[in-house]
Amino acid sequence: MNPAVNSNNLANPEPLSFKGRIMALSLLMLLITMWVLGIHAYLTLPDMVPTHFDAQGRPTSYGKKEVYLILPLAFSPLPAIFLVITRYRFTLINKYPYLINLPAFFANIHRIPSEQRGLWVNRYFDALLALGVTLSAYMLLLEWGIYEGALHGSLPSWFNLTAVITPFAVILIFLYYMRKLSREIEAAT
Template sequence: MKKQPKIDVPPSMWEKFFNLLSAILIIALWVYAAQAYSTLPKEIPTHFDGSGVPDEWGSKKTIFIMPGIALITFVLMYFASKKPHLFNYPMKVTEENAHRLYPLAKTSMAIINFEMVLLFSYITWGMIQSAKDDSGLGVGFVIAALLIPLITSIIFMVKMNKVK
């Protein structure tokens, strides 16, 4: 394991904003799933194919899996973001550039964390809607779910590569 400088980096305004937004969205997601639960049929879609069409069904209790995954993912990524000296970077981290790289990395983690919570929220919403009206998530969702986190990562890597 490479030895990178360990420095204290206070959270940026954007990091705080996206973490707060994620927490609010997780709470709203749990409330939404709980409220929808009583109106769901006994079986709901639990998996969608590459074009966003439901292809597996299960108990309506499974509606709480996505909010659970969103919560666990958020918590793990939140605490991981507190240790930017353990991240992988596209360049050598030094005492001189760590104070510029670490805030970027932490903000990147907060944004990607928010995107993941948003993704699980949309899947939960899609499961509920699909159970009620036999619709699907759509192919646009599948493309967005793949591209948005990838684009965010690329943007931050480009920004990090500009750091001297």
């Protein structure tokens, strides 16, 4: 008998779906790209660079180029946390379910046949990985926009609108998908 299979578990471990593995790999690649861009900016920009921009994208203050090493450092925890949470998803679900806020999942988990629970866990975590990929791509886009602003003396025209609207759109789409997934789990029970 597989030691990971335990009748006391809410859900027995299942490997990530193909889509989940692709998203986890994408998340890792985005994390690496954040650092490559930050290091590239640090190595290629002059010692003094714009560090703050006004609403029109014009620089208002200047500072040392080390800020381009701080950006990937500040952005790295998000993809890293998504990867760690996904790696330990079954440990979290089975041992620390109070750390995961999935009310529809936990309300219906005991009505789902035990052999299908792992698949449902993976569907929820596929959604979390998609959120992680989207937010990481957003942060990489911000980093690239700031680099372009330093390179050309003003932020790209798309920067401000993208910086403000994207988080709201991502959150609304994610909440809609989670609601849809919750309805699917209720229908499957």
